[in-house]
Structure formats: C-alpha cells, structure tokens
Amino acid sequence: MSTEILDPVAEAEESAPSRRRLSRIGVIGWVSIAIIALALLLAIFGPILRPFDPNLSDLSFANVGPFGSHLLGFDGQGRDVLSRIMEGARTTVLGAGFVALIAVAIGTTLAIATAWFGGKFDASVSAGLDVLFAFPGILLAVVAAAVFGPSLLSAGLALAIAYSPYVARVLRGAALKERAMTYIAALEVQGFGAWRLCVRHLLPNISSLIVAQGTILFGFAMVDLAAISFLGLGVQSPQADWGVMVSEGKTSLLQGYPIVSLTAVLCIVAVVAAVSFLGERLDASSKDVLR
C-alpha cells in the first residue's frame, strides 16, 4: 500500500520488531548464526562436498595425523576424519532437528488442546503426560531399539515422544494465560470457531515460546541422539555420524590419539551451544517487542 510507504511513522512501526531483534543478538549471536548456517550447509551439501569417501578404510593410515588435503587426519580404521564429519552432519543435525520438530508439534498440539477444552480432557491428558514424565528419553529410546531394532528412526521417534511432555507442560501454561485474555473472549462472542481462534490468534501469540522450546530441545536431542548412537542403538557404524564417531574414536583416544573423538565432540558442542544461545536471545527480545 502506497500510503504506508509514504508514512514514516507507520513504516518504522512495521520494521521495528525484526530490526531490533537482529541488532540485539550481539557478536556471540552472529557467531551462533554462522555456526548454525555452516551446520545446515554441511547437513545438506556435506555428503556431496566431502573430499574423500568417508567409509574408505586403509589400515596403513590408522591414527595418522593431519597432512596434505587430509586436514583432520585419519581415524583408527584409516578413514578420513574430515569426510566423516561432513558426511555425518546430515544424520546428526537433521536427526536432532527432526526430533525437536516432532516433539514441539506434539507438545504444542496437546498444550493448546488442553488449555482450550480444559475440564476432564485437560485432567486426563495431563495425567497421561505425568506418567510419560517418569520415563527418561534415553530409556525410552533403548526400549524402542529393543522392540523395533536399533535405527535412527526408532531412536528419534522415542526421543520425540519422551520430550513432548516437557513442551506440553511449558506451553500449556502460556496457552492458558492467552486463553484467559479478553480478546479471545471477544472473538468468541463474534462467533469465531475454536480452530480459527487457536490457529490464527492463540498459536501466534505463544510462537516465541514455541521457538524457544524448539531450540532447547534441539540441543537436548543432539546430545541424546549422539549418546544413543554412542551406545550403538541409533545410527549404526560404519555409517558416519558425530555420535558414532565419538564412540569409534574411543579406542584411538586410549591409544593417545584423541583427534577423532575430540573433533566430533567439538562439532556437537558448538552447534548445541549456538542453537541454545540464539533461541534464548530470540525469546528474550521477542517478549518485549509486542507488549
């Protein structure tokens, strides 16, 4: 609309939230964004860009340090570590993202449904979630591996289900608070349906919290998935995965050659820290933009 462009006040009001959100994240925020961008690029293009075959084993190079184009050297089975890191980014990063996405989707749906309908529905769902709380995510993943066989899919689904009560509990509180706002009541009186109210009005107003929950879960999921793969119940060796690499590197570690495990651990820590930091910052700055 042309009047909006001509009106400097309206224009400033419209662009202010996004501009402020970006300017407040600081240097560490930009570093975090760079790390996440790199991780995503690796997850998408890593298996194409990697310099060598990640599964090509040459035992004569076992535990040989960096040289030439082998920037990170070789692991205990003589495989190129850099190629394995690039190859493994896909399962590690996308796996964690998948877990966080599913957990947030389940948790958000339950939170909004319980907050909206209340009463017996809320009571019974909340009781069910309390039971689910009793199972640690790793335990559920181990059970899933025992029943469905060890794979990234079963471990990821089990983790997602184990995480969803945490999301549901936090978001239910926020959704209840939003549900009690009179603008919801006013729109109910207008004859708006429950679906429109929840999706168009309630959900957007708790979205910053949803994003924050997602980023926190992404960090947890990455660490837990790595732990599960380390235990041999997630991604299966020899497929490259950062968690698997930590596991495989432990023999080299004991032989005084820590670079394999350390590289994988550093990658995990860097991505988890970046995502957590950014999530927290986005949450904090979006809180005071609208109200």
Place this chain on the structure above:
Amino acid sequence: MSEHTSATEPVLSVRGLRKVFGTQVAVDDMNFDLLPGRSLAIVGESGSGKTTVARMIVGLEKPTAGTIVACGRDRSKPARRGAERKLRGREVQIVFQDPYSSLDPRQSGADLIDEVLRVHHDHHASDRKRIVGELAEIVGLDQRQINAMPKALSGGQRQRVAIARALATDPHVLILDESVAALDVSIQAQVLNVLADIRDERGISYVLISHDLAVVRQLTEEAIVMQRGIVVEQGVTADILDDPQHAYTQMLRASVPGPGWKPQRMRERKAAADAAAEAAAS
C-alpha cells in the same frame, strides 16, 4: 433496523436468570426487557454479579437456570453449530473493561475488523476496506491509528478499536461491561460521546454495566441495582438515582464523591444496607 423484531418487541429479554458457582449464588432471579434503541444500566459494587450477567448474555457463561432471548431467538444454551454461533454474534456484542487485553497484540484494528467481516459475510475486499474506513470514522480513529498495532495505541484508542470490532457485525444490542472504567476522565467523556452518537445514528440498544452513577445517568433510561447477585431495585434511571428506595442504592449514591462528601461512615452505611437486605430476604 431490525427484520426480526417490531418496534415494540424487546431486542433482549431475560427471565428468571440464575447462575450458581459451586455454592455461591452469583445471579439470582433476574428479569428485564430491553426495547430497541433503549438503554439499560446494571449497577452494583464489585462482586455483585453484574459482569456474570453480561457473560451469560453473550454466551461466555452458561446460565444455571432461566432464559435469555435476543431478537426473538433463545440463547440460554450454548450454540451447537458454527452458523448459530455467528448468528448470535450478529445479535449481541460486548465491549470489555480492560483495553489492554481485549485486542490481539499481533493484529491491527483494520486487520481485526477485516477478519470479523470475512468470518460473517462474503464481502468483496474493497467493500470490507470501505466498511473498515466507515467504522474507524464512527469511533473517531484516523487512518494511521486504525492501521497501527495495539502496542502503538493508547487505552482510549484501543477501546475505540474494541467498539469498532463490536459494531462490525451490526449488532442490535451492545453490552458495555465497565467499558470506560479503565479510561481517564477526559477520554471517558469522549468515548461516552462516541457511544451516544452511535446509538442515535444506529438505533442500537445498550446494556451498560457500571459502578459509575454519573455514566449511568448520562447514557441510560432504565436501571437495575444488584447486590450480591440479587436485584434490589429496578426502574427508571432518573428515579432510582434521584430517589433511591433501597438502602443499598442509597449507599451507592452516597458513595459518590461530591461537595461535602464524608466517607468515614461508609462501613456503617454498608452494615445498614446489609441488614436491610437480610430483612428483605427473610
């Protein structure tokens, strides 16, 4: 203005309305008729049950007993279907007290009214835009204000947006639940003038829920006085305010600050009013 009702038939009719929360009786045996273009005040102190009446009329609370009929159609039970819900939305609307929680922080006034219009009618986009402009003019908001996010608006401007939202469906009855109580006095007067003009132009009926007797006198012809859920006095507003019969109404009137006002006997007055209420109940 109404195709459902003739001029003499009430737009809103309440019979034997009762609401019980647990063991607490919030509203007991309320009866009134509201004629087209007329206004009714429901007066009482905090906790007297007046807001519960408003919430029952708009369907946010289910009556324990009694009937509510608006524009000739019963609305005592919750609407079963979406079409019925929307139909009710075009009969009775409400403006709430708190201007800060009554607007979605992510939606401008123009977008809000546009959404309401889209839910109710099949208007063309240009028609909706025209109606948004008309409503903004009626409630006294300029182009920039109606397009601004709620955060950029003052309390009085937000309340104008809320009034515009309520008018968007062209309702026959508008409930004003302490709608000007949160605004400071000069803004209050402006918004009251807007409301009076709207009534004159559209022939809409108001149910004014208020503890402010000056506002009640300015805007209504009839009044109901409530104390702890019970109607203690009902009649013509001027009569009730000038010559209150019930001790509680007398106390309410005496509570209004004015020249020579002495608030120290509040507690005694209240005790007398309570005693009178108990005597009347037994």
